[in-house]
Amino acid sequence: MNKSIIAIFFIGCFLLSATVGVGQAENIDIKNIGISFISNYSPGENNFGKQTWGISVCPEGLVYFANNGLLVSGDKFWKTYEFPGNAMRSVHAISKDTILVGGADEVGLFIAGDIPGEFSYHSLMPQIDSSFHTFGTVWNILESHKAIYLRSGSVIFEFKNNRIVPLMHSQLFEYMTLLNDTLYVSIAGKGLGTYIDSTFRLLPFGSSFSQINVKGFFQFNESEKIIFTDNEGIFVVNNDKLIPFESDISKEFTEDLISEVLMIDNRYFIIGTVKNGLFIIDHQGRLLQHINKNVGLQNNTIISMELDHNNNLWVGLDSGISYIELNSCLTKINSETDIGTGYVTAFHDGKLFLGTNQGLFYTSWKEAINGQIKTSAIVPVKNTAGQVWTLFEAAGELYCGHHKGLYLINGDEAVLVNQNRGCWKVDSIQNWPGYFIESSYRGFYILKTGKNQVLESVAKLSGLNHKTRLFQQDETGHFWIITSEGRIIRFSIDQETFSVKDMEDMTDAPGLPDFKQVMMVGSSKQIFFSTELGMFHYDMQQQKFVNNEYYDYIIGKNKLCYEFFEDDFQRIWFVTADEIGYLSLHFGNTKKEYLNFNELSDSYTRIFGKIGVLDQDNILFGVDNGFYHYKTDCSEKGDYSFNAFITGVETNAPPIKWNENENSSTPIPVFDHYKNSFSFSFTSNQYIDQENLQYKYFLEGMDDQWSDWTPRNIKEYNNLREGKYAFKVVSKNKFNIESTPATFSFVVKPPLLRSTGFLILKILLLLGLILFFRVYWIRKINAEREKMEQLRIAEQEEKRKKYEKEQLKSQQKIVELQNEKLEKDLLLKSKELSNSTYNILQKNIILQELKKEMEQMYHEKDIHSRDKKIKRLIKLIGNEINTEQDWEVFDMHFNAVHEDFIEKLRKRYPDLTQNDERFCIFIKMNNTTKEIASFMNLSTRGVETARYRLRKKMGLKRSENLFDVITSL
Numbered sequence: 001m002n003k004s005i006i007a008i009f010f011i012g013c014f015l016l017s018a019t020v021g022v023g024q025a026e027n028i029d030i031k032n033i034g035i036s037f038i039s040n041y042s043p044g045e046n047n048f049g050k051q052t053w054g055i056s057v058c059p060e061g062l063v064y065f066a067n068n069g070l071l072v073s074g075d076k077f078w079k080t081y082e083f084p085g086n087a088m089r090s091v092h093a094i095s096k097d098t099i100l101v102g103g104a105d106e107v108g109l110f111i112a113g114d115i116p117g118e119f120s121y122h123s124l125m126p127q128i129d130s131s132f133h134t135f136g137t138v139w140n141i142l143e144s145h146k147a148i149y150l151r152s153g154s155v156i157f158e159f160k161n162n163r164i165v166p167l168m169h170s171q172l173f174e175y176m177t178l179l180n181d182t183l184y185v186s187i188a189g190k191g192l193g194t195y196i197d198s199t200f201r202l203l204p205f206g207s208s209f210s211q212i213n214v215k216g217f218f219q220f221n222e223s224e225k226i227i228f229t230d231n232e233g234i235f236v237v238n239n240d241k242l243i244p245f246e247s248d249i250s251k252e253f254t255e256d257l258i259s260e261v262l263m264i265d266n267r268y269f270i271i272g273t274v275k276n277g278l279f280i281i282d283h284q285g286r287l288l289q290h291i292n293k294n295v296g297l298q299n300n301t302i303i304s305m306e307l308d309h310n311n312n313l314w315v316g317l318d319s320g321i322s323y324i325e326l327n328s329c330l331t332k333i334n335s336e337t338d339i340g341t342g343y344v345t346a347f348h349d350g351k352l353f354l355g356t357n358q359g360l361f362y363t364s365w366k367e368a369i370n371g372q373i374k375t376s377a378i379v380p381v382k383n384t385a386g387q388v389w390t391l392f393e394a395a396g397e398l399y400c401g402h403h404k405g406l407y408l409i410n411g412d413e414a415v416l417v418n419q420n421r422g423c424w425k426v427d428s429i430q431n432w433p434g435y436f437i438e439s440s441y442r443g444f445y446i447l448k449t450g451k452n453q454v455l456e457s458v459a460k461l462s463g464l465n466h467k468t469r470l471f472q473q474d475e476t477g478h479f480w481i482i483t484s485e486g487r488i489i490r491f492s493i494d495q496e497t498f499s500v501k502d503m504e505d506m507t508d509a510p511g512l513p514d515f516k517q518v519m520m521v522g523s524s525k526q527i528f529f530s531t532e533l534g535m536f537h538y539d540m541q542q543q544k545f546v547n548n549e550y551y552d553y554i555i556g557k558n559k560l561c562y563e564f565f566e567d568d569f570q571r572i573w574f575v576t577a578d579e580i581g582y583l584s585l586h587f588g589n590t591k592k593e594y595l596n597f598n599e600l601s602d603s604y605t606r607i608f609g610k611i612g613v614l615d616q617d618n619i620l621f622g623v624d625n626g627f628y629h630y631k632t633d634c635s636e637k638g639d640y641s642f643n644a645f646i647t648g649v650e651t652n653a654p655p656i657k658w659n660e661n662e663n664s665s666t667p668i669p670v671f672d673h674y675k676n677s678f679s680f681s682f683t684s685n686q687y688i689d690q691e692n693l694q695y696k697y698f699l700e701g702m703d704d705q706w707s708d709w710t711p712r713n714i715k716e717y718n719n720l721r722e723g724k725y726a727f728k729v730v731s732k733n734k735f736n737i738e739s740t741p742a743t744f745s746f747v748v749k750p751p752l753l754r755s756t757g758f759l760i761l762k763i764l765l766l767l768g769l770i771l772f773f774r775v776y777w778i779r780k781i782n783a784e785r786e787k788m789e790q791l792r793i794a795e796q797e798e799k800r801k802k803y804e805k806e807q808l809k810s811q812q813k814i815v816e817l818q819n820e821k822l823e824k825d826l827l828l829k830s831k832e833l834s835n836s837t838y839n840i841l842q843k844n845i846i847l848q849e850l851k852k853e854m855e856q857m858y859h860e861k862d863i864h865s866r867d868k869k870i871k872r873l874i875k876l877i878g879n880e881i882n883t884e885q886d887w888e889v890f891d892m893h894f895n896a897v898h899e900d901f902i903e904k905l906r907k908r909y910p911d912l913t914q915n916d917e918r919f920c921i922f923i924k925m926n927n928t929t930k931e932i933a934s935f936m937n938l939s940t941r942g943v944e945t946a947r948y949r950l951r952k953k954m955g956l957k958r959s960e961n962l963f964d965v966i967t968s969l
């Protein structure tokens with residue numbers, strides 16, 4: 001099949017453009033002029049492993065890499081999460097919070113934690129039967145609408161509903177892909193086939209690949225497919241027939257070993273190789289770009305590739321990671337050799353000329369616009385080594401203003417026309433046909449078209465001593481220059497003498513402010529003087545400078561313009577210190593288009609450079625390292641679901657607990673107060689031109705308003721007070737599009753002294769203190785009252801005691817008086833008793849003697865007388881001797897003196913008779929035996945007998961003295 005047939009096939013495929021579940025790009029335009037910009041991330045500088053085996057973009061737009069663990073990319077940061085054994089070889093982001101990964105005999109999930117930036121690994125190996133545990137390395141993971149499939153060397157697994165099961169095994173699986181949700185597998189020794197209903201079926205042409213390693217299998221429609229192999233080339237499948245595909249670069253694919261293939265938008269193929277970087281071809285098989293180490297890639301071995309949501313390409317290399325801005329309207333013109341800093345460009349005779357500080361170069365413009373330009377195709381123009389200042393056409397010829405003078409370009413070489421060193425600028429003189437004015441290091445020269453229509457120097461302009469690069473002729477024929485001192489000079493030229501006339505210093509003319517910097521821009525139709533105070537032009541009618549408020553409003557009043565001109569397509573291009581762009585009419589309104597490319601803004605050659613408008617769509621810019629190409633009809637399309645993400649929350653300790661979130665299923669972390677310093681890191685899913693990304697943030701609960709925009713993607717807060725907080729961040733890209741905000745809510749507990757518990761404790765303590773003081777004062781009052789009461793009682797007691805004392809004294813006095821009276825009475829009674837006793841004693845003595853005498857008288861002889869006398873005496877004696885009445889009187893007096901003696905005696909000796917008691921009384925009164933005998937009318941012997949009986953009744957021992965016992969009572 002020849003090349004034309006293949007081209008027809010590709011065009012047909014493009015027109016059919018069936019949906020294929022491989023590429024996620026839509027309507028992307030990959031440029032064929034220049035090389036896309038590359039951002040390189042080296043392992044050493046970014047602290048990750050050398051090789052990246054898999055890349056996956058989650059639905060939210062974040063990118064994950066299979067490196068030495070799970071590698072996560074963000075704005076200005078890279079972070080690796082550990083994987084068992086570190087040999088991760090495949091990754092698939094189900095969401096930004098759930099990442100399915102595989103490695104050597106290991107498969108599992110990384111699950112995001114509730115705090116941003118946290119991931120924990122959960123192995124799925126326990127779900128797999130032990131007989132399948134040595135399945136080898138998981139090389140790729142694909143997701144269909146039904147399930148997720150994982151391919152290892154010997155097993156293909158199906159992951160569905162959080163369960164993983166072996167689907168195919170006991171084979172050597174070399175390739176796996178999904179087409180229209182159908183699983184296709186290449187098995188060593190068998191070939192390429194489908195797996196449907198648990199059965200592997202070879203495709204009609206499948207056995208052709210039993211010994212060939214398939215690297216890509218894509219389908220445009222039901223009948224036509226394309227297959228890429230590692231070193232056997234590319235095949236087209238048409239009606240189940242294999243047709244080898246041949247093109248100008250087919251040989252590259254057999255020699256460089258294809259390692260990875262992506263299809264984009266059914267129009268483009270990105271082919272990664274082992275030896276020579278990557279190739280981008282279109283649907284017709286034409287090479288659009290070849291990106292390898294020569295043009296900025298870190299190395300030539302491509303291991304993995306993936307498009308992000310902005311249709312730009314992440315590339316995993318043998319050493320490092322690269323990001324290629326495929327979906328960009330700006331590319332760089334590369335050369336195998338350094339061509340230097342770009343200044344000016346020109347399109348002439350089918351060639352593109354590039355003027356730099358190292359000379360003039362050219363290349364084929366036809367090859368460039370057809371995507372066939374190669375870095376080796378940019379070649380120098382002979383004799384032009386050195387600084388090139390300007391390129392212009394005159395009389396159909398191309399001239400080059402050079403450091404050495406003015407050159408005429410003739411094919412691939414330059415011829416020196418004059419030696420006016422430092423030819424800055426050449427312009428035609430109005431109304432002087434064939435004449436030109438040249439500014440150079442030595443001043444101004446008049447040139448004229450001479451023989452063979454070649455410019456030649458006529459004369460040096462006299463009367464003007466200023467040497468300047470900037471000059472312009474207005475519509476009236478006046479020339480304007482800005483001197484090296486910043487003065488604005490206007491003059492005319494005498495055509496006959498080639499001298500200056502009517503020269504005026506216009507610096508201080510009316511209407512022009514006192515500026516510090518000024519640039520002359522515009523064209524002969526309208527000359528503008530741009531200052532840091534605004535843009536002005538000279539009004540001939542008013543004879544003064546007038547501020548152009550409209551352009552000041554559009555571009556910025558305080559911005560100095562280095563370039564400001566109208567091209568042939570009604571666009572006004574402008575260059576300021578921080579902006580490059582153009583103004584165009586859009587439905588009657590002026591539309592300002594920014595070329596917001598950080599690469600361009602930072603490296604464009606301002607002041608000396610010149611924007612090269614080649615045609616309506618192709619623009620060239622001279623930059624520090626050559627030239628950039630901008631395509632105006634290109635649009636950077638992609639899935640602009642622009643999101644901001646909080647990628648890390650750092651504090652000095654983890655949360656102590658989690659509270660329920662009313663507005664989300666994610667719980668809110670709670671931190672102790674002493675852990676109240678936080679560092680938030682954040683990013684977005686915008687990876688292109690990250691230098692132009694800006695962020696603003698707001699801490700709800702602390703900040704009063706959103707912050708200003710800043711490129712910094714870290715924010716710290718220290719010593720937050722207790723309360724509920726929500727950190728919010730928004731990103732803004734180079735197109736001034738703002739992302740959806742990201743939010744992280746958290747709670748800082750109050751310190752112990754301000755905590756609820758401590759507040760309750762303080763309230764309790766306060767209540768306790770109130771209660772304490774209340775009790776204290778009550779007790780104090782009660783104590784005072786009690787004290788007063790005690791004082792009162794004491795006083796009363798004292799009074800009582802005093803009264804009692806007085807009473808006692810009175811009573812004692814009375815008692816004393818009574819005692820005295822009693823003593824007197826007792827003494828009297830004792831005396832009476834003694835007298836009575838004595839009387840009784842004497843009486844009894846007398847009576848006894850009388851009785852004795854009477855008894856003697858009884859024996860008288862005179863009986864009658866004797867009897868009579870005796871009777872009378874006996875009667876008298878009977879009346880006197882110891883009557884019972886006398887004893888009663890005696891007892892009464894004795895009891896009065898010894899009132900308790902009889903009681904004690906009766907209590908101790910209850911068996912004593914009344915006579916025994918009287919006997920004891922006489923003993924107590926220390927009466928003699930004789931006296932006792934007299935009192936009791938007993939004999940002395942009778943007294944002794946009575947004494948003996950008394951001792952016996954009292955139970956006294958022989959050693960006890962009767963007198964002592966009785967007196968002790």
